Amino acid sequence: MTIKPYTILYKEQLSASVFLMRIQAPHIAAERQPGQFILLSINHEYGERIPLTIADADTAEGSITIIFQAVGFTTKQLAQLPVGAELAVLVGPLGRPTHIEKIGHVVCVGGGVGVAPLHPIAKAFKQAGNRLTCILGARSRELIILEKQFTAFADELIICTDDGSAGRKALVTEPLQELCQSARKPDLAVAIGPPVMMKFCVETVRPHDVPIVVSLNTIMVDGTGMCGGCRVTVGGETKFVCVDGPEFDGLKVDFDGMIRRLQAYRPQERRMDEEHECKLSKLEQR
Amino acid sequence: MSEVDNTALQTQAESLLQNLKAKNFQLRGPERMAIPSQVMPVQDPQERRHNTSEVALGYSPEQAMVEANRCLQCKNQPCVEGCPVRLPIRDFISRIAVGDFAQAIALIKESSLLPAVCGRVCPQETQCQVQCTLGKALKDIDKSVAIGRLERFAADWERTQGAGKLPACQPDTGKKVAVIGSGPAGLAVAADCRRAGHSVTVFEAFHKFGGVMLYGIPEFRLPKAIVEAEVETLRQMGVELIPNFLVGRTRPLQSLLEQDGYDAAFIGIGAGLPNFMGIEGENLVGVFSANEYLTRANLLKAYRRGVAATPIVEAKRVAVLGGGNVAMDAARTALRLGAAEVHLIYRRSEKEMPARVEEVSHAKEEGVQFHLLRNAKRILGNEQGFVTALECLCYELGEPDASGRRSPVAVPGSEYILPVDAVIVAIGNSSNPLIQQTTKGLEFNRRGNLICGEDGRTSLAKVFAGGDIVLGAATVILAMGQGRRAAAAINAMLSE
Numbered sequence: 001m002t003i004k005p006y007t008i009l010y011k012e013q014l015s016a017s018v019f020l021m022r023i024q025a026p027h028i029a030a031e032r033q034p035g036q037f038i039l040l041s042i043n044h045e046y047g048e049r050i051p052l053t054i055a056d057a058d059t060a061e062g063s064i065t066i067i068f069q070a071v072g073f074t075t076k077q078l079a080q081l082p083v084g085a086e087l088a089v090l091v092g093p094l095g096r097p098t099h100i101e102k103i104g105h106v107v108c109v110g111g112g113v114g115v116a117p118l119h120p121i122a123k124a125f126k127q128a129g130n131r132l133t134c135i136l137g138a139r140s141r142e143l144i145i146l147e148k149q150f151t152a153f154a155d156e157l158i159i160c161t162d163d164g165s166a167g168r169k170a171l172v173t174e175p176l177q178e179l180c181q182s183a184r185k186p187d188l189a190v191a192i193g194p195p196v197m198m199k200f201c202v203e204t205v206r207p208h209d210v211p212i213v214v215s216l217n218t219i220m221v222d223g224t225g226m227c228g229g230c231r232v233t234v235g236g237e238t239k240f241v242c243v244d245g246p247e248f249d250g251l252k253v254d255f256d257g258m259i260r261r262l263q264a265y266r267p268q269e270r271r272m273d274e275e276h277e278c279k280l281s282k283l284e285q286r
Numbered sequence: 287m288s289e290v291d292n293t294a295l296q297t298q299a300e301s302l303l304q305n306l307k308a309k310n311f312q313l314r315g316p317e318r319m320a321i322p323s324q325v326m327p328v329q330d331p332q333e334r335r336h337n338t339s340e341v342a343l344g345y346s347p348e349q350a351m352v353e354a355n356r357c358l359q360c361k362n363q364p365c366v367e368g369c370p371v372r373l374p375i376r377d378f379i380s381r382i383a384v385g386d387f388a389q390a391i392a393l394i395k396e397s398s399l400l401p402a403v404c405g406r407v408c409p410q411e412t413q414c415q416v417q418c419t420l421g422k423a424l425k426d427i428d429k430s431v432a433i434g435r436l437e438r439f440a441a442d443w444e445r446t447q448g449a450g451k452l453p454a455c456q457p458d459t460g461k462k463v464a465v466i467g468s469g470p471a472g473l474a475v476a477a478d479c480r481r482a483g484h485s486v487t488v489f490e491a492f493h494k495f496g497g498v499m500l501y502g503i504p505e506f507r508l509p510k511a512i513v514e515a516e517v518e519t520l521r522q523m524g525v526e527l528i529p530n531f532l533v534g535r536t537r538p539l540q541s542l543l544e545q546d547g548y549d550a551a552f553i554g555i556g557a558g559l560p561n562f563m564g565i566e567g568e569n570l571v572g573v574f575s576a577n578e579y580l581t582r583a584n585l586l587k588a589y590r591r592g593v594a595a596t597p598i599v600e601a602k603r604v605a606v607l608g609g610g611n612v613a614m615d616a617a618r619t620a621l622r623l624g625a626a627e628v629h630l631i632y633r634r635s636e637k638e639m640p641a642r643v644e645e646v647s648h649a650k651e652e653g654v655q656f657h658l659l660r661n662a663k664r665i666l667g668n669e670q671g672f673v674t675a676l677e678c679l680c681y682e683l684g685e686p687d688a689s690g691r692r693s694p695v696a697v698p699g700s701e702y703i704l705p706v707d708a709v710i711v712a713i714g715n716s717s718n719p720l721i722q723q724t725t726k727g728l729e730f731n732r733r734g735n736l737i738c739g740e741d742g743r744t745s746l747a748k749v750f751a752g753g754d755i756v757l758g759a760a761t762v763i764l765a766m767g768q769g770r771r772a773a774a775a776i777n778a779m780l781s782e
């Protein structure tokens with residue numbers, strides 16, 4: 001069995017801070033299913049292992065697509081790698097695949113870079129014969145990603161921006177609420193985005209008895225169920241996102257606990273990031 | 287112990303060795319019993335609590351020879367009975383006693399593939415050394431022959447001799463063996479199946495090989511270079527090592543057997559899934575499993591601040607829950623990462639602690655504070671969700687139960703508050719559910735451990751298993767021993 005190196009085959013900047021990359025990984029492309037993710041690291045000795053969703057895969061090319069927002073130390077460094085560079089570590093596909101079935105009307109809600117992990121799931125629900133409504137939200141027009149791709153398969157696409165620069169000036173929860181109250185009440189909702197957005201999507205559908213699946217983006221280390229760093233409380237029980245998830249019944253997730261745990265390394269991350277920026281700017285001055 | 291003491295140990299050993307040589311190593315029993323047991327040099331506790339270098343420095347050749355001459359060369363070899371892999375203890379020690387280190391290590395390697403590791407981390411005081419006639423005669427198990435230290439010495443000696451001989455492999459058989467997991471169990475299978483001429487592939491989920499020896503047990507107790515050397519030997523023997531490959535997800539086990547042409551598979555995936563206490567506050571920021579804490583520190587090198595990208599909590603007051611090796615490692619790692627105070631909370635008394643005696647005393651010397659017969663009741667946090675304190679409850683030993691063991695009972699109203707900013711939970715593991723979730727036909731028991739026979743055979747044809755996934759949390763030597771037995775069964779099956 002030979003595993004080819006994890007070479008970056010293609011790179012594109014989708015918005016100010018969001019990047020798309022295709023990475024050579026035929027073994028992952030062959031096995032992956034919607035809802036699954038990878039862990040990567042860009043330095044073998046000292047790198048941090050970060051989880052990113054597999055946004056798409058091309059078995060012919062033997063590649064997977066990742067779409068990520070450069071938010072901190074590792075994602076910013078990743079964004080700077082050129083085509084042809086090799087990642088030091090890439091493991092996947094991880095997590096349980098999304099349970100896809102024909103249930104009727106599915107509404108998929110994506111916020112920010114959460115639109116990327118939503119993409120393969122939404123597409124799979126459409127392919128399974130569901131009616132598909134997609135609601136994509138971002139702070140402003142420049143931050144909307146994958147609009148074209150979603151247009152291609154969604155029965156209805158609703159764009160929301162916080163500042164009204166594109167689509168409706170609204171939070172994603174507004175059209176979601178309207179749908180739940182309408183005659184086309186969804187049979188299932190899927191929400192992926194910042195934890196706060198997912199939390200409010202859950203509270204929006206709860207009174208309408210619409211089941212909702214969320215995909216949790218906790219901090220991870222190994223991704224194999226060994227460390228417990230990714231734990232969340234779901235229905236009063238401790239669950240490990242990497243092996244039990246990443247998708248869970250949104251109505252049961254303790255979002256406040258999860259949001260707190262995501263802050264764990266704020267001070268250190270900020271420091272790493274600042275030191276890094278500082279080193280970079282010194283390099284640029286030279 | 288200071289530098290001076292280490293020098294004194296060496297001077298003493300040199301003069302003792304002169305005497306032994308003068309007698310041409312021909313001693314009577316009582317004379318051997320009179321040789322003082324050799325203390326292993328260690329780093330000064332006040333220094334070592336701030337560095338990650340190995341604590342125990344190992345015997346010098348002179349010390350090793352003197353210690354080996356304490357062995358009474360018992361006919362019945364009770365020590366061998368105590369060793370899970372039946373190392374020829376008496377015989378290898380007799381070689382060290384006369385300075386024939388090469389023969390000593392050759393004898394050891396017939397039974398153990400990881401002597402440099404086991405010599406360091408085996409719980410000798412409950413295995414080989416507890417059986418030793420000398421310790422019994424001197425009525426002090428601490429005065430038993432230091433079997434582990436001698437084993438370590440022989441292995442370290444070989445490594446310093448430069449490239450050791452590569453084990454010979456039989457001609458290629460054309461058969462393929464898949465080994466899943468690169469802990470001691472998997473590495474043992476890889477070595478033995480490769481020696482039998484099969485082509486072997488090791489699949490490892492992490493980006494580095496060695497399992498818990500690499501990401502769990504810290505550098506200060508088991509230098510990573512030792513594990514890496516073992517892995518390198520396998521590579522040179524022609525074993526294929528594939529990192530970043532999570533069997534069950536990257537590829538199902540069944541596909542390896544049915545599509546990829548593997549004739550046998552060995553599952554050595556370790557324990558995984560850390561247990562938590564199930565108490566209030568356990569999901570606060572600053573509460574970790576020991577696995578997470580140690581993995582960040584060891585594998586991801588989070589202690590190299592400013593170099594490593596992986597962050598680790600910078601706690602000043604740390605509580606560690608548990609009393610095993612894992613708890614000791616977490617506590618001592620916390621000191622090295624800059625904690626001013628480390629409190630170890632254990633529900634029973636020191637006698638019941640499952641940790642190696644040496645680790646307990648090293649931890650104490652380094653300043654870990656032991657709270658025995660205490661248990662965590664809940665973890666308190668501030669408004670931002672960060673840990674601020676641990677509420678503990680006192681226990682006392684109750685009436686002996688049927689087994690004669692006095693189990694601890696809580697003392698009502700004895701709660702007290704210990705201010706801390708991190709809590710590390712080290713109370714054991716359940717088993718990793720991934721292979722169970724993704725493989726049909728494998729039988730697991732209720733605790734999630736794989737069920738298999740003496741020779742590691744599972745309920746699925748061609749699939750064998752061993753190590754922590756079978757035993758629950760065990761030891762390096764037991765995992766390695768199971769690996770070797772499974773390898774023997776695999777080799778037998780493949781030669782049919």
Ligand SMILES: Cc1cc2nc3c(=O)[nH]c(=O)nc-3n(C[C@H](O)[C@H](O)[C@H](O)COP(=O)(O)OP(=O)(O)OC[C@H]3O[C@@H](n4cnc5c(N)ncnc54)[C@H](O)[C@@H]3O)c2cc1C
Pocket residue numbers: 037048050051052053054067068069070071072073074075076113116117216217218219220246262263264265266269270273
């Ligand atoms: C299953 C899963 C799938 C994911 N898929 C994607 C994806 O497709 N695209 C994408 O851009 N991101 C995704 N994420 C989030 C991504 O892992 C984090 O953005 C990344 O780890 C940040 O690393 P960093 O070193 O660049 O930033 P850091 O320096 O570690 O952090 C920068 C900031 O981001 C916050 N942060 C850290 N980790 C996370 C996290 N896991 N989630 C949210 N915020 C975090 C920190 O609190 C900090 O404020 C996913 C996470 C999970 C668990």
Ligand SMILES: Cc1cc2nc3c(=O)[nH]c(=O)nc-3n(C[C@H](O)[C@H](O)[C@H](O)COP(=O)(O)OP(=O)(O)OC[C@H]3O[C@@H](n4cnc5c(N)ncnc54)[C@H](O)[C@@H]3O)c2cc1C
Pocket residue numbers: 224407408409466467468469470471472489490491492496497498499502503504531532533534554555556557580611612615642718720721752753754755759760761762763765
């Ligand atoms: C902190 C700590 C201290 C310890 N101290 C001691 C000690 O002093 N003495 C002692 O004897 N024992 C000690 N132990 C116990 C000892 O390390 C274990 O019993 C032993 O390592 C078990 O070996 P193993 O081969 O079964 O599995 P492990 O060493 O756990 O290795 C399993 C490997 O399999 C990989 N893996 C898991 N799932 C998959 C998959 N699906 N696909 C591919 N790879 C996978 C894992 O990443 C891991 O590398 C300690 C353990 C810990 C955690």
Ligand code: SF4
Pocket residue numbers: 368369370371372373375398404405408409410413414415433434437763
């Ligand atoms: S392998 Fe362990 S138990 Fe066996 S002799 Fe060596 S130290 Fe003792």
Ligand code: SF4
Pocket residue numbers: 356357358359360363364365366375376417418419420421431433
């Ligand atoms: S029991 Fe002790 S003294 Fe006897 S052979 Fe074994 S190590 Fe030597």
Ligand code: FES
Pocket residue numbers: 219220221222223224225226227228229230231240241242243
């Ligand atoms: S990331 Fe370690 S258990 Fe999930």
